[in-house]
Amino acid sequence: MFDVIIAGCGPAGAVLAAELRLHDVRVLVLEKDAEQAPSFVRVVSLHARSLELMAMRGLLDRLLARGRQRPVGGSFAGIPKPTPQGLDSDFDTLLGIRQPDVNQVLEDHAVALGAEVRRGRAVTGVSQDQDGVTVEVAGGERLRARYLVACDGARSTVRKLLGVGFPGEPSRHDTLMGEMEVGVPQEDIAAGVAEARRTHRMFQLGPSGEGRYRVVVPCAEVSENRSATLDDFRRELRAVAGTDFGVHSPRWLSRFGDATRLLEHYREGRVLFAGDAAHIHPPAGGQGLNLGVQDAVNLGWKLAGQVRGWAPESLLGTYHRERRPVAAAVLDNTRAQVHLMSGGPGARAVLGLVTELMDLNEVNRLLIEKIAALDVRYDFGEGHDLLGRRLRDVALTGGRLYDRMRGGRGLVLDRTGRLRADGWSGRVDLVADPGAALDVPAVLLRPDGHVAWAGDRQDDLDEHLARWFGAQG
Numbered sequence: 001m002f003d004v005i006i007a008g009c010g011p012a013g014a015v016l017a018a019e020l021r022l023h024d025v026r027v028l029v030l031e032k033d034a035e036q037a038p039s040f041v042r043v044v045s046l047h048a049r050s051l052e053l054m055a056m057r058g059l060l061d062r063l064l065a066r067g068r069q070r071p072v073g074g075s076f077a078g079i080p081k082p083t084p085q086g087l088d089s090d091f092d093t094l095l096g097i098r099q100p101d102v103n104q105v106l107e108d109h110a111v112a113l114g115a116e117v118r119r120g121r122a123v124t125g126v127s128q129d130q131d132g133v134t135v136e137v138a139g140g141e142r143l144r145a146r147y148l149v150a151c152d153g154a155r156s157t158v159r160k161l162l163g164v165g166f167p168g169e170p171s172r173h174d175t176l177m178g179e180m181e182v183g184v185p186q187e188d189i190a191a192g193v194a195e196a197r198r199t200h201r202m203f204q205l206g207p208s209g210e211g212r213y214r215v216v217v218p219c220a221e222v223s224e225n226r227s228a229t230l231d232d233f234r235r236e237l238r239a240v241a242g243t244d245f246g247v248h249s250p251r252w253l254s255r256f257g258d259a260t261r262l263l264e265h266y267r268e269g270r271v272l273f274a275g276d277a278a279h280i281h282p283p284a285g286g287q288g289l290n291l292g293v294q295d296a297v298n299l300g301w302k303l304a305g306q307v308r309g310w311a312p313e314s315l316l317g318t319y320h321r322e323r324r325p326v327a328a329a330v331l332d333n334t335r336a337q338v339h340l341m342s343g344g345p346g347a348r349a350v351l352g353l354v355t356e357l358m359d360l361n362e363v364n365r366l367l368i369e370k371i372a373a374l375d376v377r378y379d380f381g382e383g384h385d386l387l388g389r390r391l392r393d394v395a396l397t398g399g400r401l402y403d404r405m406r407g408g409r410g411l412v413l414d415r416t417g418r419l420r421a422d423g424w425s426g427r428v429d430l431v432a433d434p435g436a437a438l439d440v441p442a443v444l445l446r447p448d449g450h451v452a453w454a455g456d457r458q459d460d461l462d463e464h465l466a467r468w469f470g471a472q473g
Contacts, residue, residue, distance in 0.1 A: 018110040032121065123157050217233065287371060413445065
């Protein structure tokens with residue numbers, strides 16, 4: 001019997017598996033695809049908050065080596081603005097990287113920590129009782145675990161098997177995305193792209209390397225199940241740009257819609273949901289993968305605490321209470337971006353106003369911090385202004401804060417030298433450093449880097465240690 005079975009080995013599932021293994025939880029990941037997608041499949045973006053989390057777990061250098069950093073400015077609705085000044089992060093870029101490369105790095109990390117990944121194993125049945133969950137796999141194999149986490153994407157099989165509703169708005173517009181060669185001169189491409197973007201701001205056609213071009217074009221038809229074809233691209237390119245640019249020899253083609261859906265509850269008994277299985281939204285701003293990874297880091301230590309027996313009774317419930325409002329905010333900002341890029345007269349008027357407002361650094365920074373998830377503040381009650389916020393990678397006397405968080409435990413960063421966390425050994429580390437670049441005497445950080453307490457009194461610290469990490473033991 002496993003402690004946790006995870007359905008899906010995309011970024012959310014792989015990160016969750018690794019987070020659980022940091023706490024010696026027995027984890028099995030079931031992935032329906034027998035192999036990783038080819039390495040040339042589409043480029044995704046890792047935003048500042050995700051890069052921070054990767055730095056906390058020692059994965060950043062591996063990802064940077066496979067991707068290309070780009071300015072974060074312009075990531076809101078494609079409005080061409082510079083990177084705002086004063087971002088509360090050391091990462092003022094985003095990382096463009098092939099999604100299979102992200103998947104491979106994260107899966108390798110989980111396996112190295114001891115997670116078991118079984119590929120070509122589609123989930124076909126789920127049932128649960130008061131003691132655990134039974135998962136049936138194609139071929140009739142039955143597996144048992146204390147908990148199941150569905151990280152199996154927008155069309156989540158687990159969600160459908162349990163009959164969990166997925167309320168929201170169906171797709172109204174499709175977009176085609178692919179990588180292919182073109183058959184016209186560069187000057188004709190530039191002229192065609194400039195003309196098309198006058199009325200279709202989502203339209204893109206630009207070089208992606210090796211003589212190929214990345215194409216993003218709105219599609220007049222809506223289809224949740226039909227795959228994209230090269231003829232689809234030719235037809236829509238002619239409709240939008242007046243020419244199909246002689247596209248040929250596609251490397252990959254895809255179709256996505258602008259459906260917006262959000263689970264009412266992230267937990268159904270002993271089954272939890274993360275990533276696209278819990279929320280879907282248009283790809284504006286490239287936030288989807290990031291949102292799922294951040295779900296996984298929020299959930300991992302809490303579920304581990306439940307399995308290991310030290311979690312306070314209410315801890316696992318904070319996953320839903322914290323992450324669902326974050327997803328709802330992402331759904332709203334993508335709705336706004338899609339409207340701005342829709343090309344209608346009203347949208348163009350609002351776009352002009354927003355573009356002008358973004359000349360103000362505060363407005364530009366506010367919108368970019370939404371995209372990068374730097375604005376997230378969980379409601380932990382009244383307290384210091386840092387409470388509930390993520391803490392940036394501050395300098396320590398002998399290094400950096402995030403390097404001390406690789407074990408996935410909580411951390412007390414104490415500038416006073418007087419605080420203790422002895423009763424929570426194995427769950428919380430103590431770093432006493434009077435030279436830490438911190439504006440308060442001490443902070444308690446959760447494993448996801450959010451500030452759970454700030455102050456200098458031992459009794460207050462003990463109270464918050466118990467709230468988040470259980471009784472002394």
